[in-house]
Amino acid sequence: MKQNFTVRQGALDGVEAFLSVAQHRSFRRAAAELGVTPSAISQAVRVLETRIGAALFIRTTRSVGLTEAGERFLSRAKPAFEELVAASEVARGLGQRPAxxxxxxxxxxxxxxxxxxxxxxxxxxxxxxxxxxxxxxxxxxxxxxxxxxxxxxxxxxxxxxxxxPLTPPFRLIVVGSPAYFEGRSRPRQTDDLRRHACLRWRRSSGALALWSFNDNGNAIEIAVSGPLIASDFPTMLGAAIEGIGLAQLPEPIAAEALKAGKLVQVLQPFAPVIPGVFxxxxxxxxxxxxxxxxxxxxxxxxxxxxxxxxxxxxxxxxxxxxx
Missing domain, CATH: 3.40.190.10 (Periplasmic binding protein-like II)
Structure with a gap:
């Protein structure tokens, strides 16, 4: 099927001219209101009548009146056009000021x-x-x-x-509660995490996130295991505070708990820096x-x-x- 690369003539073409003529019962006064020539108004109305398939005005040398088709078209087109104009004003307002x-x-x-x-x-x-x-x-x-x-x-x-940027870059840190570390040695190397309960985060894609580290300038990722999988950082933060396991969290999220002594940080030398929140x-x-x-x-x-x-x-x- 052959494609048509032209835009179809709009159903609203000529409607404003029609409404102005219907209001003033005059092509000349409608032209003055819309700032165009009377011949342009007459042409717009003729095109509209052709597209509709019915005469909308009765024209004489002395007056302009509406046909029955014109009366019916006016009764429905006028409120619809006024609503369209009002919608345009609302949209224009949103484009001109914060609202x-x-x-x-x-x-x-x-x-x-x-x-x-x-x-x-x-x-x-x-x-x-x-x-x-x-x-x-x-x-x-x-x-x-x-x-x-x-x-x-x-x-x-x-x-x-x-x-x-909403924040500067910040670190991803590994934290655990003092209660969790009772009777456990704190990890000093990333390999030590294999002997610890680690809280995991499931991404929106469904995949389990690996823990990321910076090892002497080299980015590494480690698969960890543990008793809890969460889909958001607040849940992981709460679980870490309760002593369920270690968590790797953005530093700003854990900051208050660290300051209050509810969490302690481990593996500080391996904490990677991420771009921040945007x-x-x-x-x-x-x-x-x-x-x-x-x-x-x-x-x-x-x-x-x-x-x-x-x-x-x-x-x-x-x-x-x-x-």
Whole structure:
């Protein structure tokens, strides 16, 4: 079948001209209202009548009236066209100022330590924007699922995304509770983990994550075993605090428990550094003011903020390692 590479003439072509003529009962006054010539209005109406297949106006040298078909067309076309104009105004408003619903896909672990203070200050600064947070472990297609942006660890962001850093790079650390280490020797080498109960993390793909280490500049990964598998970092953190086993966690997530003495760190020399947490979105041309305002708000946060220190420049997510 031969493909048609032309765009079909729109069903709305000529409708605005028709409505203006119907309102004023005059082609000349309709032309003046729309800022075109009377002949252009007449041509638009003729094309509309041809497409519909019925005469919409009765024209004489002295007046313009509606046919029965014109009356029926007017009764349904006018409210529909007014609704379309109103919809255009709503969309135009969203394109001109920060307003509307901002949907963010985020991992549950970042909500209390990173997102809560950020969202609180953003909502105060932009009261016309509603923020919806969908917290989960899945790496989703932002466009297909209707999200404006997402927040993820840098290595899990696709290369075609624009990414803005929310945190500086941080370490993945191995921690355990004092109770867990009672009667056990602490691991000093990564091979010692074979004799320990290790909490494992299942990725959204279904695969069990290996533990990553830096051995004298060489990146290594180790398969560990243990009594518990979790799908999010908060669950692993809680299990480690309860003494179920060792956990490898992003350092910011374990920071409070370490400070409180609920956890202790081991294998410090082998802790790898990962890029950090990023806000990411599909492309610069598709940014509405609500998202631009959120990006600017992220960048404007104080550099000394210990929970979410932000750098001033955005970068292509593809510049780093991607998982």
């Amino acid at each position: 509307g619903l901002l949907r963010l896909s985020v991992p549950r672990a970042v909500v209390p330590i990173l997102l809560e203070p950020l969202i609180a200050s953003f909502c105060k600064a932009y009261p016309e924007v509603e923020v919806e947070i969908a917290a989960g472990k899945e790496l989703i297609d932002l466009a297909a699922e209707g999200f404006d942006a997402g927040i993820r660890l840098g290595q899990f962001i696709a290369a075609d995304m624009i990414a803005v 806000l990411y979105y599909p492309g610069r041309r598709q940014i509405l003011p609500k998202l631009r305002a959120f990006i600017d708000h992220v960048k404007s946060r104080p550099a000394g903020d210990s929970k979410a220190r932000v750098q001033d420049d955005s970068r292509r997510a593809g510049s780093g390692k991607r998982g």
